[in-house]
Amino acid sequence: MTVAAELELQAFVLLRLGERRFAVSANQIAELVAPSRVFRFPHRTSKLEGVILRRGRIVPVCDVSEVLLGKRLTSRRFYLIAVRKYGTLKEWIAVPVTGECELINSEMMAASESDAPHVAGWLSHDGDVIEVLNLDMLTPGPEQTIAQVAALQTTEARP
Amino acid sequence: MRLAAPVKPSSAKTEQIILFRVSGQLFAVSSASVQEVRSADSMSGAAVEISAPGIRKVRYVVRRGDRSLFIVNGAMHFGLHAAEGALLFVLRKTRTALLIDGIDKMTTMTRLQALPLSFCHEERQWYRGLTALDQTVVPVVKPEGFLSSEELALLDAALLQSDNSASALEEMKPAQ
Numbered sequence: 300m301t302v303a304a305e306l307e308l309q310a311f312v313l314l315r316l317g318e319r320r321f322a323v324s325a326n327q328i329a330e331l332v333a334p335s336r337v338f339r340f341p342h343r344t345s346k347l348e349g350v351i352l353r354r355g356r357i358v359p360v361c362d363v364s365e366v367l368l369g370k371r372l373t374s375r376r377f378y379l380i381a382v383r384k385y386g387t388l389k390e391w392i393a394v395p396v397t398g399e400c401e402l403i404n405s406e407m408m409a410a411s412e413s414d415a416p417h418v419a420g421w422l423s424h425d426g427d428v429i430e431v432l433n434l435d436m437l438t439p440g441p442e443q444t445i446a447q448v449a450a451l452q453t454t455e456a457r458p
Numbered sequence: 459m460r461l462a463a464p465v466k467p468s469s470a471k472t473e474q475i476i477l478f479r480v481s482g483q484l485f486a487v488s489s490a491s492v493q494e495v496r497s498a499d500s501m502s503g504a505a506v507e508i509s510a511p512g513i514r515k516v517r518y519v520v521r522r523g524d525r526s527l528f529i530v531n532g533a534m535h536f537g538l539h540a541a542e543g544a545l546l547f548v549l550r551k552t553r554t555a556l557l558i559d560g561i562d563k564m565t566t567m568t569r570l571q572a573l574p575l576s577f578c579h580e581e582r583q584w585y586r587g588l589t590a591l592d593q594t595v596v597p598v599v600k601p602e603g604f605l606s607s608e609e610l611a612l613l614d615a616a617l618l619q620s621d622n623s624a625s626a627l628e629e630m631k632p633a634q
Contacts, residue, residue: 341483341581341584390576439578
């Protein structure tokens with residue numbers, strides 16, 4: 300492999316949803332954790348199941364299986380904790396996955412105009428062509444809420 | 459030259475909260491936001507029926523001098539299973555009396571975490587944030603989030619209409 304080719308390689312985390320595999324850029328992934336209790340409360344945002352507690356943080360659980368597979372997956376073995384960007388802000392989100400994840404180095408082919416917005420690109424691995432996910436497009440959080448929310452970022456309780 | 463506002467040092471401030479239930483779901487509200495806690499029965503005598511288009515969560519209003527308090531059914535507001543509601547929280551600095559199932563307990567929260575940015579719909583108006591208590595996550599409600607200014611305008615219009623109808627009926631009485 301030439302030096303030039305090596306430079307093209309990027310690290311990806313392969314995740315499994317049902318029978319399919321998807322990839323996410325490794326620099327967006329914080330960790331893979333065992334399922335923990337999901338706390339549910341009323342809300343109106345679709346694709347959000349609730350929240351989990353992880354290292355003292357409250358992390359929203361974003362189920363992407365319906366968008367990616369066309370059906371909801373009830374079996375899950377892990378949560379992939381990923382970093383989701385909202386403009387300049389970043390937050391953790393938990394994505395339920397059905398199998399262990401794998402770290403690989405691969406070259407990504409850019410997405411084409413005909414690809415869905417959540418497709419960041421494609422990569423080839425073990426004879427499969429795998430979608431690289433753009434979590435910012437796949438998980439909820441419209442841009443219009445950012446300004447509002449930046450003002451609410453105070454984490455300490457205010458009496 | 460303008461200097462940036464000094465950043466307040468973060469201190470472990472605490473806040474007294476009331477944990478309450480609506481349709482079995484646990485919520486928290488700052489105790490400082492609750493002006494009164496009344497049994498729903500005690501208010502029923504003073505409550506007048508009201509019907510504003512599109513606002514099914516408010517069916518009654520209570521007059522207090524020149525002020526009207528709209529009774530918001532908590533279950534309907536949050537889209538939960540309908541519940542009768544046994545208690546009312548009269549929320550300070552609002553025109554809302556919130557109908558709830560009951561109070562769980564009073565406690566203290568030390569940290570209020572902003573609602574994660576993934577939550578991007580009406581819930582941003584409903585909640586101040588989330589707090590973790592005894593390994594449970596509880597949403598902390600925003601007292602002013604139960605009725606928007608648009609909803610208040612519609613309710614005031616419905617109230618005015620009902621007052622006008624009542625006055626018209628009164629005027630008709632001597633003629634009968």
